[in-house]
Amino acid sequence: MDQFSIIIWLNFHLTNTYDRHIEHSQLDENTLYNRTFNKPQSIEEKVIENDTVTTIIREIWKLPIPQNRRVYMKVVDEFTYSQIARIEKADRSVIKRSVDAGIKKLQKKLKNFYFTDNI
Numbered sequence: 001m002d003q004f005s006i007i008i009w010l011n012f013h014l015t016n017t018y019d020r021h022i023e024h025s026q027l028d029e030n031t032l033y034n035r036t037f038n039k040p041q042s043i044e045e046k047v048i049e050n051d052t053v054t055t056i057i058r059e060i061w062k063l064p065i066p067q068n069r070r071v072y073m074k075v076v077d078e079f080t081y082s083q084i085a086r087i088e089k090a091d092r093s094v095i096k097r098s099v100d101a102g103i104k105k106l107q108k109k110l111k112n113f114y115f116t117d118n119i
Helices: 002-025 029-037 041-062 065-075 081-088 093-109
Strands: none
Touching: 041 065, 041 093, 065 081, 065 093, 081 093
16 A cells, blocks of 8 residues: 555544544534534645644744744744734834744745745
8 A cells, every 4th residue: 555545544534433423422513513614634634734834933943043033923822023022122113024024034935835924
């Protein structure tokens, strides 16, 4: 069996096991709604997402020292510019400029990956 076949088999088996468990335990309106509109990710999607996140974080830490810390807080920890400014004891505009410049550098480095604008 090649790697792709194994992934497909695992995905089918795990999804099937999960579905059977749900069928026998609880099947209410919330569960039906979630299963309809919040489709679970496939194993391939999870692997790709995990690899992409790891690559982005690795590239963040390659930025210059104050900038990498600020970009990490903005992107990963989802802090606001004001929160980062309070932590760093710096002006909010300085933090915003630093983070924005760091994100532009990341976009150039990661142009081969899918990069969303909602960072």
